[in-house]
Amino acid sequence: MNLELALRMTEAAMKQAAREGASISVAVVDEGGHPVSFQRMEGAEIAGPVLAQGKAYTSVALRRSTEDLAELTAPGGELFGLAGDRFLCFGGGIPLWADYGEGERVVGGVGVSGGTITQDVRCAEAAASVWRTR
Amino acid sequence: MNLELALRMTEAAMKQAAREGASISVAVVDEGGHPVSFQRMEGAEIAGPVLAQGKAYTSVALRRSTEDLAELTAPGGELFGLAGDRFLCFGGGIPLWADYGEGERVVGGVGVSGGTITQDVRCAEAAASVWRTR
Amino acid sequence: MNLELALRMTEAAMKQAAREGASISVAVVDEGGHPVSFQRMEGAEIAGPVLAQGKAYTSVALRRSTEDLAELTAPGGELFGLAGDRFLCFGGGIPLWADYGEGERVVGGVGVSGGTITQDVRCAEAAASVWRTR
Amino acid sequence: MNLELALRMTEAAMKQAAREGASISVAVVDEGGHPVSFQRMEGAEIAGPVLAQGKAYTSVALRRSTEDLAELTAPGGELFGLAGDRFLCFGGGIPLWADYGEGERVVGGVGVSGGTITQDVRCAEAAASVWRTR
Numbered sequence: 001m002n003l004e005l006a007l008r009m010t011e012a013a014m015k016q017a018a019r020e021g022a023s024i025s026v027a028v029v030d031e032g033g034h035p036v037s038f039q040r041m042e043g044a045e046i047a048g049p050v051l052a053q054g055k056a057y058t059s060v061a062l063r064r065s066t067e068d069l070a071e072l073t074a075p076g077g078e079l080f081g082l083a084g085d086r087f088l089c090f091g092g093g094i095p096l097w098a099d100y101g102e103g104e105r106v107v108g109g110v111g112v113s114g115g116t117i118t119q120d121v122r123c124a125e126a127a128a129s130v131w132r133t134r
Numbered sequence: 135m136n137l138e139l140a141l142r143m144t145e146a147a148m149k150q151a152a153r154e155g156a157s158i159s160v161a162v163v164d165e166g167g168h169p170v171s172f173q174r175m176e177g178a179e180i181a182g183p184v185l186a187q188g189k190a191y192t193s194v195a196l197r198r199s200t201e202d203l204a205e206l207t208a209p210g211g212e213l214f215g216l217a218g219d220r221f222l223c224f225g226g227g228i229p230l231w232a233d234y235g236e237g238e239r240v241v242g243g244v245g246v247s248g249g250t251i252t253q254d255v256r257c258a259e260a261a262a263s264v265w266r267t268r
Numbered sequence: 269m270n271l272e273l274a275l276r277m278t279e280a281a282m283k284q285a286a287r288e289g290a291s292i293s294v295a296v297v298d299e300g301g302h303p304v305s306f307q308r309m310e311g312a313e314i315a316g317p318v319l320a321q322g323k324a325y326t327s328v329a330l331r332r333s334t335e336d337l338a339e340l341t342a343p344g345g346e347l348f349g350l351a352g353d354r355f356l357c358f359g360g361g362i363p364l365w366a367d368y369g370e371g372e373r374v375v376g377g378v379g380v381s382g383g384t385i386t387q388d389v390r391c392a393e394a395a396a397s398v399w400r401t402r
Numbered sequence: 403m404n405l406e407l408a409l410r411m412t413e414a415a416m417k418q419a420a421r422e423g424a425s426i427s428v429a430v431v432d433e434g435g436h437p438v439s440f441q442r443m444e445g446a447e448i449a450g451p452v453l454a455q456g457k458a459y460t461s462v463a464l465r466r467s468t469e470d471l472a473e474l475t476a477p478g479g480e481l482f483g484l485a486g487d488r489f490l491c492f493g494g495g496i497p498l499w500a501d502y503g504e505g506e507r508v509v510g511g512v513g514v515s516g517g518t519i520t521q522d523v524r525c526a527e528a529a530a531s532v533w534r535t536r
Binding site: 311314318351353356357358385 | 434
């Protein structure tokens with residue numbers, strides 16, 4: 001992950017948010033889950049820094065989209081009980097994969113918060129698309 | 135938010151608590167979620183400072199009443215997993231809105247804890263009414 | 269504080285870092301101390317997110333530059349003991365003041381980490397200059 | 403960082419501890435500061451997991467030996483106030499550098515706790531030597 005790419009991903013997420021009519025926060029983290037960039041749009045809620053960074057971190061830490069984790073952590077799911085302050089398990093966080101010659105591995109993540117879960121997921125997907133076509 | 139208004143809101147919540155026969159704690163926070171005032175009635179539980187301030191913070195951070203968040207964070211809800219130490223997602227926290235010329239935004243919140251959830255919600259509503267008719 | 273201005277401030281800090289030969293992280297927070305933007309340069313240390321955001325928060329929370337707090341919190345200083353995980357009290361955080369008709373107040377802050385303290389302070393100053401001449 | 407190397411480093415640290423007559427804990431972390439291995443010797447204190455991992459994390463996060471940080475964070479040092487729960491700033495943590503074609507960078511760290519600081523430093527150095535001659 002590098003800053004230039006993180007900013008392009010952020011821009012794509014925010015353009016999608018504008019289309020959705022949502023005000024969002026966008027975080028991009030590196031393979032260690034540490035923030036590379038964060039932006040909170042005008043009018044986006046103050047929980048955004050915590051939630052967007054938390055979703056991005058969670059997607060890297062567990063190598064799954066937080067949307068998939070929502071199912072796994074629901075009552076009856078095999079990871080029920082995981083969701084909490086550390087791991088945010090509802091849609092909006094997506095891990096970013098790459099193969100630098102040693103096989104596919106997670107090298108970063110993006111997290112979006114501020115809209116509905118459906119909107120957050122679409123905005124995160126817009127960011128992840130930039131990554132996949134980099 | 136200012137202290138004089140916060141104290142009037144607190145007084146209204148406590149009057150409602152007296153009618154309910156409940157002993158409560160009342161927190162009022164500003165738009166950043168930071169406490170402006172806190173009062174714990176004689177006989178109210180020591181969890182009150184944590185819970186009342188937590189509900190008030192949560193209502194500001196997520197711009198929803200914590201009663202609405204209870205539904206959203208219940209099993210099957212789209213924010214299931216959000217409830218935890220940081221975000222308190224059961225009734226008693228209400229965000230306070232105002233329009234200072236740039237559109238409606240959350241400029242503070244009130245949180246009540248100590249009675250039943252129904253009582254806490256009614257006390258918080260009494261405080262919010264003061265805000266709305268300020 | 270708004271995102272557009274935060275990004276301009278960040279750019280100014282990073283340009284200064286380039287002149288200094290330093291790799292830095294830059295955080296801008298609002299009047300509640302909540303992040304509006306964060307950027308970590310290529311090669312900047314992973315402590316950057318914690319330290320830059322912490323310095324920015326501290327400068328807002330205590331309404332002083334963290335450089336001034338370094339003196340106050342040193343042994344013999346009147347705030348000795350304040351420095352810790354919550355309040356970061358060494359140079360690199362600067363509060364941002366404005367008067368929107370109710371007198372001067374702190375409406376945000378900038379925090380820089382990654383270089384020497386002297387470099388961090390100069391980069392934060394570059395950002396604050398953008399604010400003052402906005 | 404990989405597990406095989408982490409274990410060889412740990413073994414070297416423990417051999418040194420035996421020579422010193424000390425019982426230690428040894429942590430090895432990756433470039434994100436996340437543990438790769440941890441071992442606590444028979445008789446070593448239960449603070450070891452916290453302290454050894456904390457020193458290793460700190461050495462990576464700040465790219466300095468925690469022994470150097472001890473000077474910087476002492477009264478009068480430019481990072482006075484940094485030491486706390488998050489960053490452990492006394493000897494025993496050493497960052498591990500490598501150049502994988504993009505210049506030297508920190509790719510992991512080792513942390514030792516349980517003996518005197520002098521002993522911890524010598525044990526960590528023994529581990530770091532394994533890294534340097536890998």
